[in-house]
Amino acid sequence: MPDQQIFLLGNLVIMVAYAAIMVAIVVPVARAGQLRTNRLAMATALIFFSCAVGHGLHAAMAYQTVTQIPVAHQMHMHAAGWSWTSALWDLCTAAAGIYYWTLRRSYGVLLGKGAIYVDPWGQRRLEEADARERAARDAAEAHRATLATVVEHTDDAVLGLTPDGIITAWNGGAERLFGYTAEEVLGQPATIMADERGSGEQADVLARIRQGERGIAYEARRLRKDGTLVDVALTVTPIQDHAGTVIGASAVARDITAAKEATERRRAIENRSNQAQRMESLGKLAGGVAHDFNNILAIIANYTEFVAEETADQPRVQADLRQVRTAVERATNLTRQLLTFTRAEAIQPQDVDLNAAVTEVQTMLERTIGEHIDLLAVPSAQPLTVHADPGQLQQVLLNLAINARDAMPEGGSLVLEANSVTLDGDEVNMQPPLPAGTYARLLVSDTGEGMSPETAARIFEPFYTTKPQGKGTGLGLATVYGIVTEAAGSINVYSEPGIGTTFRVYLPLASTTAGNAVSPPVPRTPPPRGDGSTVLVVEDEAALARVVARILTNAGYHVLTAAEATEALGLYEQHGCDALLTDVIMPGISGRRLADLLHERQPDLPVLYMSGYSNGLLGTTHILDEDIAFLEKPFTAADLLHKLATTCEKSPSHVRL
Template identity: 65%
Template sequence: MTIVPEQLFLLGNLVIMVAYAAIMVAIVVPVRRAGQLRSNKLAVATALIFFSCAVGHGLHAIATYRSIVAAGAPAHLHGVGWSWPSAIWDLITATIGVYYWTLRRGYGVLLGGGSIYVSPGETHRIDEADARERAARDVAESHRATLAAVAEHTDAAIIGVDLQGRITAWNGGAEVMFGWRAHEIIGGPVSMIGDESGAEQQVEILARINQGERHVAYEARRLRRDGSPVELSVNLAAIRDSSGAILGASVVARDIGAAKEAADRQRALEERTHQAQRMESLGKLAGGIAHDFNNILAIIVNYTEFAIEAGAGNDDVRADLAHVRIAADRAMNLTRQLLTFTRGDTIQPQDVDLNAGIGEVRAMLDRTIGEDIALFARPCDRPLVVHGDPGQLQQVLLNLAINARDAMPDGGTLVIEADEAELDGEQLNMQPTVPAGRYARLQVSDTGEGMSAEVAAHIFEPFYTTKPRGKGTGLGLATVYGIVTEAGGSINVFSEPGVGTTFRIYLPLATTEAGAPVPVARGAAPPGGDGRTILVVEDEAALARVVTRILTGAGYRVLTAGTGAEAHAIFNEKGCDALLTDVIMPEMSGPRLAELVHERAPGLPVLYMSGYSNGLLGTTRVLGEEFPLLEKPFTADELLHRVHEALAAPTFSRAPSGPRETGAPR
């Protein structure tokens, strides 16, 4: 059978149609298997092109077939089913299909979004780009791992908090600082580490972060798991997602309790240094004035004597001159006090028993102090021998007693005591400072008007007085200061307005070489706390921090409160093994707090502390003499030993009950 051109044209179109259909299937099948019929638009478009070409060649084949059938065989060359241009075009498209198929064998099909075929060279470039991206991801992941390790092991507490106040992150520093493990606290409210006021502050800070504030820094007090407080410096920063929306806050908290204590001590040391410098300057000024004034007084006194002798027989003139002489004597007494303050007066030191001095002063005061003031003298139970001028030491006690009398115009209680004390050389409120050692201690306490801190800072300056004009010279306490410092001692003053005042005078014992006190004989180390809980009640924040640090370092758990009411609430909530409380506090006294605590826990040990002497508190019935009292200032060893004694005592210390006498400290 002879094949005519129309039959050849029909066959060619059928072959090309099938080939294009096969190519379309070769594209669509892997794309479909990859699930990219909708996402890989380029692959689908290419498949549609080959599909349309296959349909076109199919239509050519149908048209040719109809022409052959209509014309019969043999077909004429001029039949309508085909033409030379169509045949040439079909040949070209067939060649393109063959070319595509050969390329397909050397190119990989890339079923990624946006592309079908990638050449070998392009594949190499893409692989290099992928390798660079993977390396960058590895570096970033390494940096994140390093940062996470740093955050986890830093001493600072790093905490993540969402906008609802829930904890989302908790590093190792937070575990050490607060005592909570990460799995115990993550997901819980941030109020778990704060009291009521702290929780309100946290809500306010998170609201500021949510409103767009980028960074917040502040200081705050938070609570550890055991209820003990921790002073913190806190920095908050907003946490944002990739779109910039605020998700929460990162919190970095550092314990600044030790730094605050150091700052308090440094400030006190600077104030003490300034006080010493001021007193030295005033001493030089007063000494110069006293010496010059003594020269003038010598002239006045002698010429007055001359005039008195010359005025013999004229009684009126002699009487007037006698008044001049009396005034000159008073002026000489003032200059003598100034010289004492500046250590410029002649003294005759010798060994003196302070007990004997207290007895002599009491005998003088009994006749002069007034019936409305109760006077108590408590000498030491053993001799207290110091090296000093007897007259000057007696003057110290008289000056302090007279000041106490003047501070109690409506009556009150005056207590003079003597005992031994041990100083560690670290007390910050001593004027001037003295080395560590054992000292004789004189205490003069009253229930008078008291002094503010501003007044107490100037009381030893010459001519400084709070008395009305004409009622005082301002030299009494300056004289006391000069006598005590000349004897190598120091003074401590504790006073509160409306409560009273206690002066403590420390003098080296006579067995100690002048200027070189014997080092403190340290006893056995105080026993550890063994995790027992002490509730410390002290309204002086700096002292509360010191006590907390001492007790915590010895193994005790410490709960602190600034007022009696706050302490009572903490006790009801958390309990304690012993109560260490100040005696005199605003609103609620230490004894009253002890009464309330003993209603719930009758056997709870109580140790009192006060800046007032035990003799004064016992005499005025604020605190019975049988109750344990730790007198301020105290050393760390004294505190720990007394706390241990209170815990080990077979009987507890109940607070005194009953009304308080008029004039007693509040």
């Protein structure tokens, strides 16, 4: 009996052990979802299950023996098939084992890790797979290390953030860009680098990242550690775990301050170029209008003189004619301003002391500007000499001062200042731009109403004015612009509404010292008479041609008139002439070309040019030489006769073109 008890106990232990092994196999296979697909594992579990059942049968048989069942009944149980049952179950166990080894030849392992048994060939394959896995891990680690090195040393700032905006990573580029070390910012909110507006911007971007946006790119302004501002281009992307949940965000910031400055400078240069082109177009338009208007004024002025001569004994008519003369003079001044704007005003440049010019204008203004204006002149500590027309320079200062006065109806301060300044050539607010160098500078500052940027951008356009109707022509600052550019200078305006305006005029310094005084006007004597000399007059404005012919005829000249160059050449071939009086700009052949053609026939022929454009055509357009005889429209009879006589007196040696 003791043997049966030991047999019973042993079978029970083995049964439990096999059952435990079976469970240990089935549970992980089930968790892996491989109950139907992993046949090798299930075959292994089946072996241990059958073995456990077999040992259970043996334990049941031993238990019957131990409990001393009667012999007759035992024999009956054996006869009933307990032995056959055990034998059949052992066959099932053997079949399961054969099935397992059949599968084992192709599978090699059960679940890989924790395999029950691996044969030598399978072990070799496992080691090779493990070596490949280690190599892949090493390559991935090397890649991550390289990537980390690149991120650490890139110039761009790379930040890691939690979904709530707490800084978790900080590379060297971020330290260089923002000035904070990693120890100072890790664990801190990213809002330490933003103002109130930037903080709201950050919160909005992080909210969009948490909601699933893949990447957000935008430009913003951030704060460095020292409090200075920096313009950055930001790219924020989400960081997700294996399940796709957003666990953080990465932000890449690039400094675009220099790029934005370059873009703004390029835009300013383009705007300045467009402004210069617009001013040039307006100048051409204004010059054309002035030219035609001067022809009309010349007709009106001279016919007024004709009427005055014939009605000398009628005081009332003479009074009316004086009003006409006054209107003509006003119109002439208006066209002169237009011609100045278009750089077509006759000028007499000379060396001028700016300090003396400022003092002279101050003296003039003190008598006229009004007691409600505090006038202050600040001359330069060093002598400043420029090469310009003194009258035009005075006109610049007076126009700017008058505009300043009009901008201070309730009173204020007006400062005239002269000094020198060195420019680097990159200034973007100069009209027109100037090369680098040292220049004389005139400043006219007021504490008046100021101007909006839109107004300041248009103030040099002709006929543009903010004054009430009838209070201004809109040519004052256009005239200033024309004078300054004619003197190879530039002008700049700075204004703030409610604060005031400052005009800065830059002029090239002269190489010689000032001191050439303007010669006093010489009293004009009556013009000499023509004594029958033939003058060929070429003028496409018929009415003006008639006026000129009448003036010359009354002065004793014989006059031939032509409307254009071809007709003039025909008259010359028929009659010849002693002098040529021609308009410069005409349809077809120009006055300069006509003079050249006649000089081929008569080299010593005196030529007097006339034009509403005046000598603005010299130098810039190269239509005429600088030493030509020139008469600016509108002109009086005395002007014409004196200029023609002077031109003929200089012939032949100084008239050759």
